[in-house]
Amino acid sequence: MFRIGIDIGGTNIAAGIVDESYKIVKKKTIKTRNVSTPSEMIQAIAGLVKDLMKSAMVKADMVTAIGVGVPGTLDPESGKVLYANNLGFEDVPFLTELKKALGEELADKVYFDNDANAAAIGEYITGDYNAKNFVMMTIGTGIGGGVIINGRVLRGCNYAAAEFGHMTINFDGVDCNCGRKGCFEDYASVEGLMNLAWEASRSSSGKKSLLGKVSKREELDGEIFFDAVRKGDKVAKKVLDEYLFYLSEGIINIINIFQPDVLTLSGGITKAADLYLDKLKDLVSKGIYSRNSSKNTEIMLSKGISDSGDIGIIGAALIYKM
Amino acid sequence: MFRIGIDIGGTNIAAGIVDESYKIVKKKTIKTRNVSTPSEMIQAIAGLVKDLMKSAMVKADMVTAIGVGVPGTLDPESGKVLYANNLGFEDVPFLTELKKALGEELADKVYFDNDANAAAIGEYITGDYNAKNFVMMTIGTGIGGGVIINGRVLRGCNYAAAEFGHMTINFDGVDCNCGRKGCFEDYASVEGLMNLAWEASRSSSGKKSLLGKVSKREELDGEIFFDAVRKGDKVAKKVLDEYLFYLSEGIINIINIFQPDVLTLSGGITKAADLYLDKLKDLVSKGIYSRNSSKNTEIMLSKGISDSGDIGIIGAALIYKM
CATH class of the missing domain: 3.30.420.40 (ATPase, nucleotide binding domain)
Structure with missing residues (x-):
């Protein structure tokens, strides 16, 4: 069939x-x-x-x-x-x-x-997760997601649930295209990361860094950025740390709300996960409300066909x- | 039985x-x-x-x-x-x-x-809600909640899901007892409202307001505050507006995440709901990501036995x- x-x-x-x-x-x-x-x-x-x-x-x-x-x-x-x-x-x-x-x-x-x-x-199906409560967070140009609970997808009244990207994490922060301020995706999407990197690259120390070689915002992409991190570029590493704080804040919120067995990350950002996944997990484990509990969410990279x-x-x- | x-x-x-x-x-x-x-x-x-x-x-x-x-x-x-x-x-x-x-x-x-x-x-059961997707948000000293989806409560891997109070809405905001900053309950709990009111009552205009008659933080309570609002006290009304912004920001986040059929408010804050519920609904309807959709979450006061x-x-x- x-x-x-x-x-x-x-x-x-x-x-x-x-x-x-x-x-x-x-x-x-x-x-x-x-x-x-x-x-x-x-x-x-x-x-x-x-x-x-x-x-x-x-x-x-x-x-x-x-x-x-x-x-x-x-x-x-x-x-x-x-x-x-x-x-x-x-x-x-x-x-x-x-x-x-x-x-x-x-x-x-x-x-x-x-x-x-x-x-x-x-x-969820192709990754064969053994999880009653499952959250997928997709981090690309924006941030989206999906939630599966007790074997059923969380649709909500209009099938548009799990709009993680438009959860404010900073109500007086940057303007978001959704009309509010400081949404998670403004800080923690690939676009958010590139904005941080571009800004840093224009500072006096940034200009001397590997990021400083890029002369236009449009030229800056994940490959250039993570390559700089891999080469030990200090400015890029500092940007990544700031970015991981933002990313962890949104992930902690979602864990406090769903307490999923598994939270899987997918999307463009995961290509360089070897550079930050352990650090991210550490930030999250220290911030979640249930951190004193012996049973908590496992964070992993998507393993199904989502890439x-x-x-x-x-x-x-x-x-x-x- | x-x-x-x-x-x-x-x-x-x-x-x-x-x-x-x-x-x-x-x-x-x-x-x-x-x-x-x-x-x-x-x-x-x-x-x-x-x-x-x-x-x-x-x-x-x-x-x-x-x-x-x-x-x-x-x-x-x-x-x-x-x-x-x-x-x-x-x-x-x-x-x-x-x-x-x-x-x-x-x-x-x-x-x-x-x-x-x-x-x-x-x-959910005693209120006899006709809702496949149901969120209860309880606003008292802190903010808690519960979620029911497809007739089952959202428990999460350790039964501690729906910890709405500890969703940051301001990552560089006030210190929260959970160790993070700017959590929803720090701004939008009754305690959060009282903090705002107390602060306002100490300003020069606040001292002349009805709120200014209270001389100790511990004396200030919801009854005194909402009584001032009811009497048209300008300082109290301004505080309420600020509070409603914070409350709406958290509610919008939760709606963007769950898109429930019904989001019901319970807890101490609902006693004075006649003073703000319409305004709150208006703020939320303008902020939710799915606002252009003809089907959205209905916000109401709890109608079961929760009070x-x-x-x-x-x-x-x-x-x-x-």
Whole structure:
């Protein structure tokens, strides 16, 4: 049997047929900008699914489930996408229309979820975690997440739970694009780290450091930064320490709130984890409210398929499971 | 049939027999300080339960469940109280010993949970909320909480989840007793509000205000403060506005994280809710990340039994349900 996962991103809509061992056996992608209305997108998704099935010679009765990861808030009862900023969707009867477009044979097998929830489902299942309470925190350009409790994903009333990035950790801090100040992702995303590094690189000691060689903010990236840390650059190391404080503050908040068995880190920042994971764990273990308890959250790097670009597809294909 | 609930507090251990309509039919209390070791406390609890059953003429086969709310971290697998600061407990085999002390007829009916979880269970069941995702935030001297998702309480790996009070909202803010800085409860508990009010009362305009009539910090309480607000005292109203900002920041964080159907407020602060609830709701609705979505969290005052002092007992008696 197969499942089909569809990941709707701002740039691409990617769909794949996923086998029993969570491998993608066939994949297709279209540009998101090529479909301008919700109805066009729904038709395009149905077309993608049918194309995929045809080219992989998968018949409807070989499909267990079709899942779509949507970047927005959803309503489980009406099957609507309530709001998806990147797609320009507002109150779109997504599920009903997609079922119609896919036809009777597939209609009963269609599921949707928020894309971050789908990713957490994918990580949880493919990573084979032995955890009743599981939190995934994804640290990339922004910070997102997903939570699984007692074998079910925490969706909340509009499927948009686990918006960790928009938890303020500094109510009079920097302006956030969400309208508030001092959100976790402003400090602890890769973007937040690069902002710190850029600022440090402009100071008098920073100019003489490895970071100082970069002359434009856009040129600075994780590779350059962590390379400087690896080479023992003092300015870069100081920046990393400051960053780890911010990151630990958000992680401690989330642990105090969920007390998960496992909190797994994924996303771009984890590529250089050998440089900071032990220190991060130490900061967290000293700060959590339950630190005197002999049982606490284990922090680890994601071990499932989440570092591949295919997490969105595989996770979406597995939505029906949770 | 009856359930028995036991609430272990820092001052009293209170136990009650609870009937099918969640009323306490018989209640007994002992002083916590009269039992100095964990074993003594467990024996005393078993004694309380037997006393209660005897005086209410409730036989073992009339008891559905016995639940204990413990102020600490617990381990569901070993039945241990891992750590309870107020009780001086560390790795106490609580459940095993209590079962033994209660005897064979009752042993299978014994449950325990963190006291805040028990309170949330009590509120959720007696308040008859129609909510798959439910958050209770209790604002008193500190800030605590409980979360119910898909009909089960969020316990976390050590039963100490939902520690909302120790979510930093200002990482370089005031020192918190938990060792971090700027925790939600430092700003948004009743204590936090009183600190703000006291500070304002010492300013030159504050001295002329109704708050200025109080000459000692200990004399200032919620009644005096909200009475001043009710009388239109400008200084008090300004303090309330500042406080509501802090309170809303924490609530917005929790909504962004859980997206509950319902977030209910309980605790001392709710007594004066007529003075601020609408304003608070307005602040929250403007700040939440999903504010453009047509489906969002409903904020309300607790409507169950949580304002009575018996919430701890009733909630504990209902632990077995969730």
